[in-house]
Amino acid sequence: MSREILWSPSDAFAQDTAMAAYLRWLAAERGLSFADYNAAWDWSVTELEAFWESIWDYFDIVGTKPTQFLVSRDMPGAQWGKGGMLNYAAQPLRHADRTQDKPALIVQSESFGRSEVTWSELRRQVASVAAHLTEMGIGKGDRVVAILPNTETALIAFLATASLGAIWSLCAPDMGHVAILDRFRQIEPKVLIAQDGYIHAGKPIDRSAINDTIAAGLPSLTHRVTVPMLHPVPAEHVAWSTMTGRDVPFTPLEVEFEHPLWIVYSSGTTGNPKPIVHGHGGIVLEASKQSLHQNLTAQDRFQWLTSPGWIMWNAQWTGLGQGATLCLYDGAPNHPDMGVIWRFVADESVTNFGAGAAYFDGCRKFGVTPRDLDLSALRALGSTGSPLSSDVYDWIYTDVKRDLWLAPISGGTDLAGAFVLGNPMLPVRAGEMQCRALGNAVRSFDAEGNEVVGEVGELVCTEPLPSMPLCFWGDEDGSRLKDSYFDTYEGVWRHGDWIEITAEGGSVIYGRSDATINRKGLRMGSAEIYQAVEGLPEVIDSLVVDLEFLGRDSFMPLFVVLAEGTPLDDALKDKINGAIREAVSARFIPNEIVQIAEVPRTLSGKKLEVPVKKLLLGGDPKTVVNRDSMANPAAFDTFIEYAKARAHG
Incomplete structure (x- = not known):
C-alpha cells in the first residue's frame, strides 16, 4: 500500500537539481534516455562499467582514467579501475584554483569558537602538513592515525595523509582507550595526531593521560603530534601549529585506483573491530555519485551533525568534493539547549543539513520548533543511523519547515556510502526512503534467497560496488571479509539490515537483522x-x-x-x-x-x-x-x- 506523500518537487525544482543535470548529460553525451528513475537505476546496476565510467567523465575526475572500470565482477573479490591513477585529496582541493577566498569550511567549536578556512588556506595547510609528514618518514602505504574532534584539524590531517598515498584512520575523542587500541593496534601506525582535551556541554574533558596510554600501547609510533587545548605541548611532541605553518606547493601523489585511502571500523559480534580498507578510486566515484542523490553543488552550504567515530564524518566530504562550503559543529548538540544546532543552521545559512535519526527524534520529544528561526536557506534535510519513524517525518514538516526535501539515507561504514537514499526529483512518502542508489543493486531477499517486494527481507546487494572494502587489514586469506558479508547468500552481499522495497521503488529500513549494537547511529x-x-x-x-x-x-x-x-x-x-x-x-x-x-x-x-x-x-x-x-x-x-x-x- 502506498504511503502518504508529504512533499513533491515542483517542475522547476526538479529540473534544477544535480540529478536532472546528470540525466540530461547522459542523453546528450551517451544517447541514453529513461522513462523514469527506476529505469535509470536498472541501467546503472546492469551496465556497471558504462555507469561508473559515466560518473568519472561527468565529474571530470582528476587523474588517469581507467582503461577498464570493472575487471572482475565476482563477490567477494571484485576488482576495479585497471590502469587508473588518481589521488582523493586532489578532488576537493582543485576547487581552490577558482574559489580561493570563498570559505571551504565554517567551524563552530565549543573548544575554539567560530572560525572560517578559505579554499586557498585549506590547500596551503594541507600542503604544509604533508611536507612535515614526509620529513617524519611518512610515505605511500604508511598509516597515520588521529584522535580528534570534528574540526578543520582532522580534515587537514586526513587530506595531507591521503595526498602522500599514506593511509588514514580516525577515532573520536570520547572513545575509551581500550576501544581505540583495539582499532589502532591492528594497523601499526607511525604517527599519532591527538588533541589533549576538549570542551563538551561546557565542561573541559582532559584527554592527555588517556592519549599517553594509547601511545604507550602503539609500539610502532615514531612521532606524536599534539593539538593543545588544555595544556602546553610536551617537549617530545610536535605541536600542530608547527605542522601548518609552511608555504609549499600542493603536490598530491597519484596512486593506483585501488590503493588504500583510509581504514574505518565496523564491529561484528566477535573478535576485534573489523579494520575496513577502502580505496582512493572507489571512494571518489561513490562520493561523486552520492552528490547527485544529495543534490550538492558548489553553491551549497552543507552540514552533517557527526562524530569522528562515525562513517558520516568521512561522508560529509562529499560536499567538499563538489566545491560546497562545509559547516562543521564540534560540541554537545544539547548545550545549552536542544536548539543550538538549529540556530547554527540558521545563522550560517545552511542549505543541506543532516543528522542521525535519534537527534531528530530527540528534538521532537523535547518540543523543539526550528520553524521559529530563519531557515529560508534550508532546502534539504538528511537523516541516517537508524530508521526515521513516521512521527519524525510529521514533526519535520510541521515544526521545521513545510517546503523541504526530506531525504533519509541508509548504508554503512562497510561501503562508505548509501544503499537507499533520496532523489530530489521524486516525492517524499511518510516513513520511506525515496529510491535505491544508482549503481547499487539493492534487493530484499527472503531466507531462501528469493527477491521479495512489498514485504520485509534481508537487505542484499547482488552486484559489486567500487567502494566495497578492498579487504580487512590483516585478513590475509579474505576469510573474515567473506564471513562478514557473504556467509548467507553465495556471491551476494548481505548487509545485516531488514528492508522492504516498495512497488514504486522506495524502501523502508526496519533496523538491524544481526547482533551489531547501533546506538544513535554509532555501531559497536x-x-x-x-x-x-x-x-x-x-x-x-x-x-x-x-x-x-x-x-x-x-x-x-x-x-x-x-x-x-x-x-x-x-x-x-x-x-x-x-x-x-x-x-x-x-x-x-x-x-x-x-x-x-x-x-x-x-x-x-x-x-x-x-x-x-x-x-x-x-x-x-x-x-x-x-x-x-x-x-x-x-x-x-x-x-x-x-x-x-x-x-x-
Missing part, C-alpha cells in the same frame, strides 16, 4: 562490551542485544551472570556502567542490567545473540531458535519470561 560490536564487562571480577558471563526496530525507541538490555554470592545492586550496576564508559564509550551504557543464571549458547559455544534479539522484538519462541542446536536449552526460558514481562510492562 558486542565483543567490545563483553570485554569491558567481563573484565570485572564480579561478572562471569554476559549477553547484550540492541532492540532497534522501526517505530520503537532503541532499547539495549545487558544480561549478566555474576560470581556466586554477588548481588546485582546499584553499586555493581554503577561499576559495570563505569567499565563500559571507560573502555568503550558512554554511548553504549545499557538501558537496563538484568541478572541471569546462564547465557544461552550454541553447541559450539557461541552466544545466541540474534535469536534472543528476535525473541525480544516479538518473535515466536518456537521458531527463533532451534533448541536442538543449543548447549543449554533451558537458558532460553529466562528470555522468554523476560520478553513476556516487557510485552506486558
Whole structure:
C-alpha cells in the first residue's frame, strides 16, 4: 500500500537539481534516455562499467582514467579501475584554483569558537602538513592515525595523509582507550595526531593521560603530534601549529585506483573491530555519485551533525568534493539547549543539513520548533543511523519547515556510502526512503534467497560496488571479509539490515537483522562490551542485544551472570556502567542490567545473540531458535519470561 506523500518537487525544482543535470548529460553525451528513475537505476546496476565510467567523465575526475572500470565482477573479490591513477585529496582541493577566498569550511567549536578556512588556506595547510609528514618518514602505504574532534584539524590531517598515498584512520575523542587500541593496534601506525582535551556541554574533558596510554600501547609510533587545548605541548611532541605553518606547493601523489585511502571500523559480534580498507578510486566515484542523490553543488552550504567515530564524518566530504562550503559543529548538540544546532543552521545559512535519526527524534520529544528561526536557506534535510519513524517525518514538516526535501539515507561504514537514499526529483512518502542508489543493486531477499517486494527481507546487494572494502587489514586469506558479508547468500552481499522495497521503488529500513549494537547511529560490536564487562571480577558471563526496530525507541538490555554470592545492586550496576564508559564509550551504557543464571549458547559455544534479539522484538519462541542446536536449552526460558514481562510492562 502506498504511503502518504508529504512533499513533491515542483517542475522547476526538479529540473534544477544535480540529478536532472546528470540525466540530461547522459542523453546528450551517451544517447541514453529513461522513462523514469527506476529505469535509470536498472541501467546503472546492469551496465556497471558504462555507469561508473559515466560518473568519472561527468565529474571530470582528476587523474588517469581507467582503461577498464570493472575487471572482475565476482563477490567477494571484485576488482576495479585497471590502469587508473588518481589521488582523493586532489578532488576537493582543485576547487581552490577558482574559489580561493570563498570559505571551504565554517567551524563552530565549543573548544575554539567560530572560525572560517578559505579554499586557498585549506590547500596551503594541507600542503604544509604533508611536507612535515614526509620529513617524519611518512610515505605511500604508511598509516597515520588521529584522535580528534570534528574540526578543520582532522580534515587537514586526513587530506595531507591521503595526498602522500599514506593511509588514514580516525577515532573520536570520547572513545575509551581500550576501544581505540583495539582499532589502532591492528594497523601499526607511525604517527599519532591527538588533541589533549576538549570542551563538551561546557565542561573541559582532559584527554592527555588517556592519549599517553594509547601511545604507550602503539609500539610502532615514531612521532606524536599534539593539538593543545588544555595544556602546553610536551617537549617530545610536535605541536600542530608547527605542522601548518609552511608555504609549499600542493603536490598530491597519484596512486593506483585501488590503493588504500583510509581504514574505518565496523564491529561484528566477535573478535576485534573489523579494520575496513577502502580505496582512493572507489571512494571518489561513490562520493561523486552520492552528490547527485544529495543534490550538492558548489553553491551549497552543507552540514552533517557527526562524530569522528562515525562513517558520516568521512561522508560529509562529499560536499567538499563538489566545491560546497562545509559547516562543521564540534560540541554537545544539547548545550545549552536542544536548539543550538538549529540556530547554527540558521545563522550560517545552511542549505543541506543532516543528522542521525535519534537527534531528530530527540528534538521532537523535547518540543523543539526550528520553524521559529530563519531557515529560508534550508532546502534539504538528511537523516541516517537508524530508521526515521513516521512521527519524525510529521514533526519535520510541521515544526521545521513545510517546503523541504526530506531525504533519509541508509548504508554503512562497510561501503562508505548509501544503499537507499533520496532523489530530489521524486516525492517524499511518510516513513520511506525515496529510491535505491544508482549503481547499487539493492534487493530484499527472503531466507531462501528469493527477491521479495512489498514485504520485509534481508537487505542484499547482488552486484559489486567500487567502494566495497578492498579487504580487512590483516585478513590475509579474505576469510573474515567473506564471513562478514557473504556467509548467507553465495556471491551476494548481505548487509545485516531488514528492508522492504516498495512497488514504486522506495524502501523502508526496519533496523538491524544481526547482533551489531547501533546506538544513535554509532555501531559497536558486542565483543567490545563483553570485554569491558567481563573484565570485572564480579561478572562471569554476559549477553547484550540492541532492540532497534522501526517505530520503537532503541532499547539495549545487558544480561549478566555474576560470581556466586554477588548481588546485582546499584553499586555493581554503577561499576559495570563505569567499565563500559571507560573502555568503550558512554554511548553504549545499557538501558537496563538484568541478572541471569546462564547465557544461552550454541553447541559450539557461541552466544545466541540474534535469536534472543528476535525473541525480544516479538518473535515466536518456537521458531527463533532451534533448541536442538543449543548447549543449554533451558537458558532460553529466562528470555522468554523476560520478553513476556516487557510485552506486558
